[in-house]
Amino acid sequence: SPAGMINLGMASLRLYAGLVGYPSGFCARSLRTLSGMTVSQGTRDYNPKQMAIREKVFNTIISCFKRHGAENIDTPVFELKETLTGKYGEDSKLIYDLKDQGGELLSLRYDLTVPFARYLAMNKVTNIKRYHIAKVYRRDNPAMTRGRYREFYQCDFDIAGQYDPMIPDAECLKIVHEILSELELGDFRIKVNDRRILDGMFAVCGVPDDKFRTICSTVDKLDKVSWEDVRSEMVKEKGLSEEAADQIGQYVSLQGGMDLAERLLQDAKMSQSKQACAGLTDMKQLFSYLQLFQVTDKVVFDLSLARGLDYYTGVIYEAILTQTGPVPVAAAQNGAGEKAEEGVSVGSVAGGGRYDGLVGMFDPKGRKVPCVGVSIGIERVFSIMEQKASAEKVRTTETQVMVASAQKNLLEERLRLTAELWNAGIKAEVMYKKNPKLLSQLQHCEDSGIPLVAILGEQELKDGVVKLRTVHSREEIDVSRDKLVEEIKRRTSDV
Amino acid sequence: SPAGMINLGMASLRLYAGLVGYPSGFCARSLRTLSGMTVSQGTRDYNPKQMAIREKVFNTIISCFKRHGAENIDTPVFELKETLTGKYGEDSKLIYDLKDQGGELLSLRYDLTVPFARYLAMNKVTNIKRYHIAKVYRRDNPAMTRGRYREFYQCDFDIAGQYDPMIPDAECLKIVHEILSELELGDFRIKVNDRRILDGMFAVCGVPDDKFRTICSTVDKLDKVSWEDVRSEMVKEKGLSEEAADQIGQYVSLQGGMDLAERLLQDAKMSQSKQACAGLTDMKQLFSYLQLFQVTDKVVFDLSLARGLDYYTGVIYEAILTQTGPVPVAAAQNGAGEKAEEGVSVGSVAGGGRYDGLVGMFDPKGRKVPCVGVSIGIERVFSIMEQKASAEKVRTTETQVMVASAQKNLLEERLRLTAELWNAGIKAEVMYKKNPKLLSQLQHCEDSGIPLVAILGEQELKDGVVKLRTVHSREEIDVSRDKLVEEIKRRTSDV
Structure with a gap:
């Protein structure tokens, strides 16, 4: 309930009785009461x-x-x-x-x-x-x-x-x-x-x-x-x-x-x-x-x-x-x-x-x-x-690559590759799920602006390669595992 | 007087009666009283x-x-x-x-x-x-x-x-x-x-x-x-x-x-x-x-x-x-x-x-x-x-070059060159004196780790050059004024 929310961490809560037209969404910690009157306060969180x-x-x-x-x-x-x-x-x-x-x-x-x-x-x-x-x-x-x-x-x-x-x-x-x-x-x-x-x-x-x-x-x-x-x-x-x-x-x-x-x-x-x-x-x-x-x-x-x-x-x-x-x-x-x-x-x-x-x-x-x-x-x-x-998409992370898989039971391989990338100074993310869907992994990249996806599958592991996908063009190429770090750095040198 | 100092901005001043051996110099805002007992407090400034x-x-x-x-x-x-x-x-x-x-x-x-x-x-x-x-x-x-x-x-x-x-x-x-x-x-x-x-x-x-x-x-x-x-x-x-x-x-x-x-x-x-x-x-x-x-x-x-x-x-x-x-x-x-x-x-x-x-x-x-x-x-x-x-010298600025002069009445020329450097993205300092001594300008570089000095004189101005001095080697070369920014960047690319 909104009334309940008012008790949550609201430092310096103040009623601005005259400010019905206060622009919503500006103050991260402004709340509307049931009557529609705007409640604001003296401080804000930064998201x-x-x-x-x-x-x-x-x-x-x-x-x-x-x-x-x-x-x-x-x-x-x-x-x-x-x-x-x-x-x-x-x-x-x-x-x-x-x-x-x-x-x-x-x-x-x-x-x-x-x-x-x-x-x-x-x-x-x-x-x-x-x-x-x-x-x-x-x-x-x-x-x-x-x-x-x-x-x-x-x-x-x-x-x-x-x-x-x-x-x-x-x-x-x-x-x-x-x-x-x-x-x-x-x-x-x-x-x-x-x-x-x-x-x-x-x-x-x-x-x-x-x-x-x-x-x-x-x-x-x-x-x-x-x-x-x-x-x-x-x-x-x-x-x-x-x-x-x-x-x-x-x-x-x-x-x-x-x-x-x-x-x-x-x-x-x-x-x-x-x-x-x-x-x-x-x-x-x-x-x-x-x-x-x-x-x-x-x-x-x-x-x-x-x-x-x-x-x-x-x-x-x-x-x-x-x-x-x-x-x-x-x-x-x-x-x-x-x-x-x-x-x-x-x-x-x-x-x-x-x-x-x-x-x-x-x-x-x-x-x-x-x-x-x-x-x-x-x-x-x-x-x-x-x-x-406010209209634009602003990146809130600097992640260069998402380590993903289309197949099941590859969590350990994903974690192993992710650690390799971290250790080489690459900004990398991996989903904390045993068997995430490829679509949800790609969607996360779209949402947060991650430019590259390193995709692992049984075949890639056998061949010693990683499928490197460019998110915006959907283009995919196989990159030899020992050239992966270099290739990611080359493609994200402006990040 | 030390007693007077205690009243200056001492937030949460506390007497640590038992801590005579408290290492000096650690707490930026610790003070010794006349008796030698250490006075400390709950907060500190960072220098x-x-x-x-x-x-x-x-x-x-x-x-x-x-x-x-x-x-x-x-x-x-x-x-x-x-x-x-x-x-x-x-x-x-x-x-x-x-x-x-x-x-x-x-x-x-x-x-x-x-x-x-x-x-x-x-x-x-x-x-x-x-x-x-x-x-x-x-x-x-x-x-x-x-x-x-x-x-x-x-x-x-x-x-x-x-x-x-x-x-x-x-x-x-x-x-x-x-x-x-x-x-x-x-x-x-x-x-x-x-x-x-x-x-x-x-x-x-x-x-x-x-x-x-x-x-x-x-x-x-x-x-x-x-x-x-x-x-x-x-x-x-x-x-x-x-x-x-x-x-x-x-x-x-x-x-x-x-x-x-x-x-x-x-x-x-x-x-x-x-x-x-x-x-x-x-x-x-x-x-x-x-x-x-x-x-x-x-x-x-x-x-x-x-x-x-x-x-x-x-x-x-x-x-x-x-x-x-x-x-x-x-x-x-x-x-x-x-x-x-x-x-x-x-x-x-x-x-x-x-x-x-x-x-x-x-x-x-x-x-x-x-x-x-x-x-x-x-x-x-x-x-x-x-x-x-504590024993080492730690640089507290990132200044790449000091704009200096050995001669009098060149303040305006120094300021002009400094602004040129700032506008080109060079980190530059200049002394706020009309006629500072060359020695004090060089001393400031030594003290604060500034690696280069751009020295202006009547002759340099006439020739369209700047004498670029490397502080640690004392080596000096004339650099054409329009090549100065490039030369400074080249020499301080690790800064």
Whole structure:
């Protein structure tokens, strides 16, 4: 009974009362109740097809990280609760805590950035280029986050160390460009800004110091709501003067490239802020490196990009897909991480920035390690890939050959040959039946995409050969047993 | 200060008062206090060197699983608390619970077997051959578990489905044989027994039905303590008669192969038990398949093998290393899983068995799905590999070439060439400095094992060449810029 099923392994079961139209089949662990209302939950199993897609996406991303010389690290799924405290602003309420069963208070990691900073401080690492791919946990408010998972992957690449300005920052953007190009998700744009430019802009527009953060998070909504709504929130809810709001409005509508950075350096108001000038000078430098990397076709300096988290100190960026098809409900999931929480474009697939102060928060002597990094919104990528693959057949194994027989009493011969193939490094399967029908053996090959069948019979055994059948063409040839491994390798060299 | 450090990200910090001799450097997150006493904790970070070793081990294991046609699945790190309830006997106290923050009660997974069974029942999967590699969580009693981690990997391979007897079971043992051979951990032995043989033996020896489990867990200690101690526990603590104990003693000292199974089938007492006969007949069949798979050199039918967990219903097995060097304290960690908890040999590196009843516990109609599987004790393997590698240099990146310069003001040219190489799929690094010294660039190559350096200078730029230096021989040749990618690929084709 469906009601009975609800008790089976349903972690974080939640009723989404308003989501009757939730697409079925997307969430592997979504269930329909008798009334037809959709029941969903915060986590999902990955079935073999989803895992095959996941593996492909990971391979693309990891290859890119390795091409850039990154090392790999891993940290525990839980941290001391106090490690996470005070790092995520009001999102801290989304942190999963472990029950106090004696010992330290622990929480599940909320992102990979804070554990990375803790790792650097604890191990006194002052420079490293590393990637980290792992699951993070957020008790998202179901009403607000249709289709978001509470357990999702982050794919982070970060460069820690004291270097000349903007070189590692440019490499992070190059990486985003490479990954999004290789994943073939359609056209994309990478928006770039700088926390210092934003702060400088707020200062010269007359925003009081203590309102920078709150005004910043209002600006961050510009990719979802109109300027009129943003202006109204600034003035009516946050008490900003109309003049200040209008001045901000003029700046945040600006988009461009190196030219815009140069123009703003000459801007009468903006040039009064030291902070803004530092940010703009770096922005010029960044674009000069991006030109060398040949990625300026996709990168735009956009003064409306704010991003939520407090820990950014310099350049910030976010990549969005510009030609998505019908967006699945679940696409709102954004693994791009931290800041994508606020100010998320529906199409956001990567984000990051520079955070020079975070490591120092974990060092007893407050020693700083400058860092810049990027997080790929891999769950969004998975759902796009899964949608693309929904009609296609995706192989979930890599088996090259099925060892079969048309005759009875040949189980032992099949097992013997299968072991020979395994020992020679061939990926081989055999049915766990004494006398399976040839048809069911061939059907299994069709179903799971196994390209070859090695068929044994009394005659073949006598002749010292194996009948090698190509599944798609049904062509069969006798291959001498001692040439079989070689022949299978030759025919499946692309597997 | 060390005292200050203890507050940094120390999840599950525990004082191991008695472990002053704990080997330093093993646990990445172990710290020494001022008094010299070792402080350890339940989890660890993996640094890049450890990750490189981990990746190598995983690749070996995953290749083997794929060679056998296994699919891959993944499940969430937490399950409904009730999913785990009643599956682990008294070990249930080791389960990590999440704090009740509203919603369902959740627990971190304790192994991968119960989530697998839940997955099969929930998705109505009746046959699958799958592997699952993921971390599991146990609040182990630190006093009892020197060096064990509270977060550790399990590598599980299971075959679910109704098949002819012992064929999938034999494949699991073949897999253990392949993996342990390929990992080159030294000689090993795989002990095999059957729950039905044990139960039949207890019955014919006069053990009361309600004492089967507790006597079984006493037998399970035979790999650690003498028969005298085991006998004494049976008689004095568990109230077994001396006659019954002595009869058990005669059986559990037996070891052999197919011959032993045949002998016991003729045994006057043993043959009175239907259960024992069923197990012994299957054991004979198993050995006949193991002969075809050519793995009987390492497999021994051992009547003292018991294994702890309740859910086994048929064949059980455990692999041990027989020629370990100095065993690190941490080697007691046993990822082999469930049952290795009790009855663990120090050298145990894999274990598993048949569990035909577990899936039915999660199905509303109690439909059974027979399963057999094996869990590789990967943490034990890691620690052996880490020890082996402790003196060696292990590469933590795959970088093929460093783009360098001996002259000043060539940053832009270096970045341009680096991007060319990245775009051609070459793994390349460049220093994030405007004018790094050649020596420091070469030193970085030495340190991280980068085999080639592409050196740019004014003259090379004029001539359209790059000076390609082989790090180990210091040999340098000029390579035409348009032949550079090809030349790097040729020279690093083994990377």
